[in-house]
Amino acid sequence: MPIMVKRQQIRDLIWECLEGLNRERAPDKQIEISEDTLLLADDSSLDSLAFVAFSTDLEDRLASWTGKDFTLMATALSSDQNHFHSVETLTDYVELLLQELNQ
Numbered sequence: 837m838p839i840m841v842k843r844q845q846i847r848d849l850i851w852e853c854l855e856g857l858n859r860e861r862a863p864d865k866q867i868e869i870s871e872d873t874l875l876l877a878d879d880s881s882l883d884s885l886a887f888v889a890f891s892t893d894l895e896d897r898l899a900s901w902t903g904k905d906f907t908l909m910a911t912a913l914s915s916d917q918n919h920f921h922s923v924e925t926l927t928d929y930v931e932l933l934l935q936e937l938n939q
Contacts, residue, residue, distance in 0.1 A: 841901075841902075841931075841934050843927060843931055846927050846930045846931055846934070847871070847923065847927045849894070849897055849898070849901070849930075850894060850923055850926055850927060850930075851869050851923070852897070853890050853893045853894045853897065854867050854869045854873065854890065854923075855869065856893060857882070857886055857889065857890055865881075867881045867882070868881070869923070870923065871922070871923050871924040871927075872922055872923070872924065873922060873923045874921065874922050875887065875890070875920045875921065875922060875923065875926060876918060876920035876921060877918070877921050877922070887920075891908060891909055891920070894906075894908065895907065895908055895909075898930065902934070902937065904937060906933070908920075908929075908930070908933075
């Protein structure tokens, strides 16, 4: 059965994971969440531990959502492209992965 997901749903899922991080952060350390939010980049608000927590949460949510195992980090890190650069690039990447699952 194909997994039918809209881009907006993927973006919302990513935002929910970032909002989860914000609940654990001090008010002055909140991540500003938008399509342009940097995730794995020089000016990112995420340190390495926050990034691992974020990516693990996203993988878990995607697995629950689709019933399929997701290992975003392994495939993303083996690529020449930084799929985790921003919310927008990660949304594109997850959308591509979901399309590939439907083939």
